[in-house]
Amino acid sequence: MRTGTETCELTPHEEIQSRINRFKEKMAGADIHFSIIMGNVDLFYFSGTTQRGILVIPLESDPLLFVERNQERARRESPLTITPIAGHGDVHDILSGKGILRGRGGMELDILPVSTYERFRRICEVDSFADLSPLIREVRMxxxxxxxxxxxxxxxxxxxxxxxxxxxxxxxxxxxxxxxxxxxxxxxxxxxxxxxxxxxxxxxxxxxxxxxxxxxxxxxxxxxxxxxxxxxxxxxxxxxxxxxxxxxxxxxxxxxxxxxxxxxxxxxxxxxxxxxxxxxxxxxxxxxxxxxxxxxxxxxxxxxxxxxxxxxxxxxxxxxxxxxxxxxxxxxxxxxxxxxxxxxxxxxxxxxxxxxxxxxxxxxxxxxxxxxxxxxxxxxxxxxxxxxxxxxxxxxxxxx
Amino acid sequence: MRTGTETCELTPHEEIQSRINRFKEKMAGADIHFSIIMGNVDLFYFSGTTQRGILVIPLESDPLLFVERNQERARRESPLTITPIAGHGDVHDILSGKGILRGRGGMELDILPVSTYERFRRICEVDSFADLSPLIREVRMxxxxxxxxxxxxxxxxxxxxxxxxxxxxxxxxxxxxxxxxxxxxxxxxxxxxxxxxxxxxxxxxxxxxxxxxxxxxxxxxxxxxxxxxxxxxxxxxxxxxxxxxxxxxxxxxxxxxxxxxxxxxxxxxxxxxxxxxxxxxxxxxxxxxxxxxxxxxxxxxxxxxxxxxxxxxxxxxxxxxxxxxxxxxxxxxxxxxxxxxxxxxxxxxxxxxxxxxxxxxxxxxxxxxxxxxxxxxxxxxxxxxxxxxxxxxxxxxxxx
Incomplete structure (x- = not known):
């Protein structure tokens, strides 16, 4: 659809993979078993797209990108497996079906508002989440x-x-x-x-x-x-x-x-x-x-x-x-x-x-x-x- | 210091007072005894200044504006009583000294990050805060x-x-x-x-x-x-x-x-x-x-x-x-x-x-x-x- 003189490079697929691998090493070091990432910037960094969604990175399996919209644009921009969702509630069923919600979870506590955190805590039936932000910032450094x-x-x-x-x-x-x-x-x-x-x-x-x-x-x-x-x-x-x-x-x-x-x-x-x-x-x-x-x-x-x-x-x-x-x-x-x-x-x-x-x-x-x-x-x-x-x-x- | 052709009007003092009074009515209705306001926009709405600080509105007494900086600018712009602080920790001693931290407190849970909330919860020795945002949004409507x-x-x-x-x-x-x-x-x-x-x-x-x-x-x-x-x-x-x-x-x-x-x-x-x-x-x-x-x-x-x-x-x-x-x-x-x-x-x-x-x-x-x-x-x-x-x-x- 672009008719301009230039377009920006997409993040290379192997780069996304290496970012996630480096992040998983930090997760392992901090004893975090699954990460739930929602901030626009971190979402873009780890997925290559900035569509409305939630990125889940389990320590032991492949990342899952849940997308509310725009599905097509997310698919074009990200190499990750994309699961369409209607809202945050859908995420729990899929994650617990896959056995991902076990052990210690992490979220971006320096930017996530309390009300979003509390809603997600209830959805995931988790007592509390560790703060992912220091790990994310180190990987991005x-x-x-x-x-x-x-x-x-x-x-x-x-x-x-x-x-x-x-x-x-x-x-x-x-x-x-x-x-x-x-x-x-x-x-x-x-x-x-x-x-x-x-x-x-x-x-x-x-x-x-x-x-x-x-x-x-x-x-x-x-x-x-x-x-x-x-x-x-x-x-x-x-x-x-x-x-x-x-x-x-x-x-x-x-x-x-x-x-x-x-x-x-x-x-x-x-x-x-x-x-x-x-x-x-x-x-x-x-x-x-x-x-x-x-x-x-x-x-x-x-x-x-x-x-x-x-x-x-x-x-x-x-x-x-x-x-x-x-x-x-x-x-x-x-x-x-x-x-x-x-x-x-x-x-x-x-x-x-x-x-x-x-x-x-x-x-x-x-x-x-x-x-x-x-x-x-x-x-x-x-x-x-x-x-x-x-x-x-x-x-x-x-x-x- | 301004040498331009116009300056913006400061929020009139009586208007700040009426905003706070309307907000206190909402607080009373929601059974909230003290409000801690930290978001730039809400801080400006209720104080008339957007300096770095924390506004505390107790139901039964006058609001307190704690300012890290700039003190002088806050004093010039706001009719509220201003208390200089070096950091968030100072706020607890003053509030508890005045007996303000009793009953149910409220914060802006739709915008406040979890880590800021948790730090403040520990500072104030409070189990949890109610969400002020619906009340603030109604007053501002x-x-x-x-x-x-x-x-x-x-x-x-x-x-x-x-x-x-x-x-x-x-x-x-x-x-x-x-x-x-x-x-x-x-x-x-x-x-x-x-x-x-x-x-x-x-x-x-x-x-x-x-x-x-x-x-x-x-x-x-x-x-x-x-x-x-x-x-x-x-x-x-x-x-x-x-x-x-x-x-x-x-x-x-x-x-x-x-x-x-x-x-x-x-x-x-x-x-x-x-x-x-x-x-x-x-x-x-x-x-x-x-x-x-x-x-x-x-x-x-x-x-x-x-x-x-x-x-x-x-x-x-x-x-x-x-x-x-x-x-x-x-x-x-x-x-x-x-x-x-x-x-x-x-x-x-x-x-x-x-x-x-x-x-x-x-x-x-x-x-x-x-x-x-x-x-x-x-x-x-x-x-x-x-x-x-x-x-x-x-x-x-x-x-x-």
Whole structure:
């Protein structure tokens, strides 16, 4: 039915199989005998389709994909055995007929609402389910060659948007005017239309254009620089603030292609930055470039955090590093994939050894209250001997 | 800090008070002694701010708003007493110190993830919580004059987007090209940046541009016409399909202003529709216009559904009405407000008597497999003697 110029690759069948095998190893390690997966993103990851349904992965037998609709589309997209159902109630009879509901079951407890969980608990006549989410997140943490290919396509949208930004940003425009034009550019390049972030109350727009003081307010969102937004009903993102000469303009963009998200930040200025902001920008760039030079498979994430914090401290900028006051966040990087907040999270405390195929965003940023915010975010693939950039956009401050 | 041309109205203090009073009446009726509210939208509705926090409403005393951050912004936006906290653990000591954790508590069980619920259950030393969501949804169902003012501002964004669509839509454009341009128009007019839809796995974009056969595929989403999307990872929305002469083009847009959503659909065609589609369009319009002529305060929603279905049946179009085959949905309208899927839902089964101040979208649509989809969606405020339209865009098919 598609008549456009391109279509997205389906997830290869052998890849689905290998994901399920890796997940079953985690299930065995956690003593979980059957997994019931309902979240859109996890469903897509393990089945290759995002139709309305329930995926059951028994430890000892083949996965079953129950689909309410669309049957035809699920069959075309997924290599798994598909069982049509009219509703959740049908699932119990089939599972208990096959003897699957024995032993310890698991569900996605970090995203599944209590009422859905309770209904399913009654349907399955099970006392409680273990939390699958840590296992799922671990399996998803290491990306395959197929996934990295999708992320590089996502990175091309990113490059196109940052390139177009040089033409779009002008003195006197409001933040939302810049956002409107650049989101349109991303969509025309095939952006999937929205970004996914795991967890309760997580709301995410595709692009944050934040200029001058708008970048200095601590916000509810778990990010360093979230912007004012246009309403206190949704207090994040681009605002009605007008872009002014010699003020930093931050663009934090999430590209999405075939499910896969890249997430980078660049800084622009019409004119030039004052010395303090320019210095902080340089420190951001040094942190990214020097991390890219030493980190690789085997590096511990805590070492990356420590390195960045020490750099900020040496530059006497630690007070402003990763936010100011109550707005300070505890991470300088985060995993990326089908969701914007995957693991590894790069903090002082969560020690994780980098492995080839992990993908993460590194985002050293500084917030100077009453002045403005500045920083860079760049995405990396972990390789055996190095970190590999996903996008091609240079890390330089763009002076217009 | 805002330097733009307008700012959104804060929720009036007396309105917050009246919302809480109405909610306390529902709590008393359901024998709930204290409510713990954590969802962004409900938090905003009852407090006037959307900062990271927890709202506790005890039946017998004043509400307490616990805020992690941003304190200053919460204080500026909310009339409630604000208690700073470092994390959820702090809440227990304060609540138990005040003797609030006695009797039956309630939480939002339709949106709260199991892991958050369990953590809070342990913090509060409570066996289980009742579900607050039905009560909250009932309180939110009837809109105040303030809320209707916001919805009319949202409707102005809608009108601007539909008006601009007449200039934008052209033969040979892809659906995503039209979407990109019109979303940009909406954002420049002050669109809040995203739409909220309540519940698990609900993902919603602002605009769906769907042409020809792209509108005929049943999808996972709970809507009649959801589109193909650009990837099976997110299989809804505008696609790469190219708009062709004499094919219907459906625009389903959600405007959002100061939290409040309007949701309308119009149909466009370059050239003209075939007789079957044109006839179905006329039936859609008749259903909306005739419903607007008889419905008012006191009308039962089931009567609206029956009326519409009978109309479709009389036109021998019931097979295609509200979807075809497995894609058929059971509703022809839904409430609107801070979320896209509020109550009342207009179905054959959920009987609800309309009351002044309810706001709903009425969306008679037809899906003809292999040909295309057609229909209209328009938003109404229930008044004592009539239904009042929110937007000004005419219901006519737009021939370009």
């Amino acid at each position: 290491v990306k395959s060659a197929f996934e990295i290919r999708q992320m590089k396509r996502s990175g091309k949208i990113m490059d196109a948007v940052f390139s177009r930004a040089r033409e779009v940003i002008q003195e006197g425009m409001r933040e939302i005017d810049v956002e409107a034009e650049l989101n349109a550019e991303g969509r025309r390049r095939g952006h999937q239309g929205l970004l996914r972030m795991r967890g309760f109350n997580q709301e995410m727009m595709c692009l944050y254009v934040i200029s001058g003081q708008a970048g200095t307010l601590p916000t509810a969102a778990d990010v360093t620089i979230a912007g004012l937004g246009v309403t206190h009903a949704l207090p994040q993102g681009s605002s009605l603030n007008v872009i002014q000469r010699n003020q930093p303009v931050i663009l934090d963009y999430g590209a999405g292609y075939n499910g896969y998200i890249t997430d980078e930040t660049r800084a622009f200025v019409i004119g030039s930055l004052n010395e303090k902001l320019a210095r902080a920008y340089d420190v951001s760039r040094e942190i990214i470039e020097e991390t890219a030079a030493f980190a690789r498979e085997g590096t511990e994430t805590t070492r990356i955090f420590e390195f960045a914090r020490n750099r900020a401290r040496a530059a006497k900028l630690d007070e402003y590093f990763m936010g100011y006051g109550e707005g300070k966040v505890g991470f300088i990087g985060h995993g990326l994939g089908l969701e914007l907040n995957e693991i590894p999270v790069i903090t002082a405390r969560h020690r994780q050894t980098l492995t080839e195929g992990m993908v993460f965003a590194l985002e050293p940023k500084f917030v100077f209250p009453g002045e403005g915010s500045i920083g860079i975010e760049a995405d990396f693939i972990v390789r055996k001997e190095t970190l590999e950039r996903i996008t091609k956009t240079p890390l330089d401050l763009v002076c217009l | 009837v809109k105040s004059a303030f809320e209707i003012r916001q919805m009319k501002r949202s409707g102005k964004i809608m009108d601007a987007v539909f008006s601009r669509a007449r200039e934008v839509i052209q033969e040979g454009m892809r659906e995503i090209d039209v979407e990109a341009e019109l979303n940009a128009e909406g954002r420049r007019r002050g669109h809040q940046g995203l739409l909220r839809m309540r519940g698990f796995n609900q993902e919603m974009m602002c605009l769906y541009v769907i042409s020809g056969q792209a509108g005929t595929l049943p999808t996972a989403a709970d809507v009649t016409i959801a589109g193909l999307g650009v990837t099976h990872a997110l299989p809804q929305g505008s696609s790469l399909n190219v708009i062709q002469r004499n094919q219907p083009v459906i625009l389903d847009y959600g405007a959002g202003y100061n939290g409040y959503i309007t949701d309308e659909t119009r149909a466009f065609v370059i050239g003209s529709l075939n007789e079957k589609l044109a006839r179905a369009y006329d039936v859609s319009r008749e259903i909306i216009e005739e419903t607007a002529a008889f419905a008012r305060e006191g009308t039962e929603t089931t009567r609206i559904f029956e009326f519409a279905r009978n109309r479709a049946r009389a036109a021998k179009l019931d097979e295609y009405f509200m979807g075809y085959g497995e894609g058929k949905v059971g509703f022809i309208g839904h409430g609107l407000g801070l979320e896209l899927n509020e109550i009342p839902v207009i179905t054959a089964r959920h009987r609800q008597t309309l009351t002044e101040g309810m706001v709903f979208a009425l969306e008679p649509k037809f899906v003809f497999p292999g040909e295309g989809s057609i229909g209209i969606e328009a938003d109404f405020i229930v008044r004592k003697e009539t239904l009042e339209r929110i937007t000004k865009t005419p219901l006519d098919l737009v021939c370009l």
